[in-house]
Amino acid sequence: MKVQDIVDKLGLKVCSGSAGLNREIEGGYTSDLLSDVMGNADENQVWITLQTHKNIMAIASLKELAAIILVKGYEPEADAAEQSNVEGIPILSSEEEAFELTGKLFDLLKK
Amino acid sequence: MEFAFFIEGGNFSKAGSASSEVKKILKQLNVDSKIIKRTVVSLYEAEVNVVAHAFEGDMIVEIFPDKIAVRIEDKGPGIPDIEKAMEKGFSTATPKVREMGFGAGMGLPNIKKNSDEMNISSKVNVGTKLEIVNYLK
Numbered sequence: 033m034k035v036q037d038i039v040d041k042l043g044l045k046v047c048s049g050s051a052g053l054n055r056e057i058e059g060g061y062t063s064d065l066l067s068d069v070m071g072n073a074d075e076n077q078v079w080i081t082l083q084t085h086k087n088i089m090a091i092a093s094l095k096e097l098a099a100i101i102l103v104k105g106y107e108p109e110a111d112a113a114e115q116s117n118v119e120g121i122p123i124l125s126s127e128e129e130a131f132e133l134t135g136k137l138f139d140l141l142k143k
Numbered sequence: 144m145e146f147a148f149f150i151e152g153g154n155f156s157k158a159g160s161a162s163s164e165v166k167k168i169l170k171q172l173n174v175d176s177k178i179i180k181r182t183v184v185s186l187y188e189a190e191v192n193v194v195a196h197a198f199e200g201d202m203i204v205e206i207f208p209d210k211i212a213v214r215i216e217d218k219g220p221g222i223p224d225i226e227k228a229m230e231k232g233f234s235t236a237t238p239k240v241r242e243m244g245f246g247a248g249m250g251l252p253n254i255k256k257n258s259d260e261m262n263i264s265s266k267v268n269v270g271t272k273l274e275i276v277n278y279l280k
């Protein structure tokens with residue numbers, strides 16, 4: 033499954049980094065603690081969080097994540113969006129809360 | 144080969160940039176991707192610790208045929224009880240830093256897990272020195 037597929041299926045907004053919509057997804061990780069993500073997320077995963085500052089992009093880039101989804105309608109801060117465009121790692125946004133969104137993404141990726 | 148990077152305390156918008164530079168270098172040198180991944184986790188956590196807890200520091204990366212050796216030295220408050228600091232969940236991060244999602248007390252445990260050798264020494268009110276070695280097999 034590609035990032036574009038989950039954008040379509042989960043009705044996500046593409047905030048930045050649209051060059052990376054063809055990235056392949058191999059799972060996901062949900063957490064708002066940065067060193068938890070650093071220690072436990074894996075390459076090509078989608079990261080679900082409510083953190084919107086630039087450091088999320090440093091982590092996404094170092095870990096080579098597929099995309100970040102911000103919950104509850106949050107939008108990335110300007111410098112985070114800019115970095116997402118530079119890296120080609122999309123930041124997406126969902127109106128849903130982390131619990132619902134994680135469940136839906138889990139179901140999609142299980143198929 | 145030796146590379147040095149300056150780390151500015153308190154500047155979160157630049158946190159991770161030294162680690163990112165090192166990652167590029169290791170990729171160019173065709174280092175095994177598993178070793179790059181482990182090293183990058185350790186370096187990022189060490190870099191953020193200087194940003195979050197110290198005033199300024201340097202990251203010195205030495206690449207040998209058989210290993211990557213990194214030294215992160217800072218001027219800062221130091222760590223009074225290193226054993227305690229190494230515990231998962233221990234953190235003195237300020238509320239502002241915690242709000243950003245730092246301060247889980249997982250950085251040093253992450254470094255331990257992702258390096259072959261790790262050594263910390265620290266002097267209170269002077270600074271902290273962290274040494275990490277990852278072998279290239």
Ligand SMILES: Nc1ncnc2c1ncn2[C@@H]1O[C@H](COP(=O)(O)OP(=O)(O)OP(=O)(O)O)[C@@H](O)[C@H]1O
Nearest residue numbers: 067192196221228234235245246247248249250251
């Ligand atoms: N370079 C440093 N200078 C001073 N104190 C430090 C330094 N590095 C770590 N510490 C101390 O050790 C504690 C634990 O560090 P650790 O990296 O494990 O967690 P954290 O930085 O608080 O949170 P996290 O890394 O999960 O965001 C810190 O809260 C701080 O008190």
Ligand SMILES: [Mg+2]
Nearest residue numbers: 191192250251
């Ligand atoms: Mg830390």
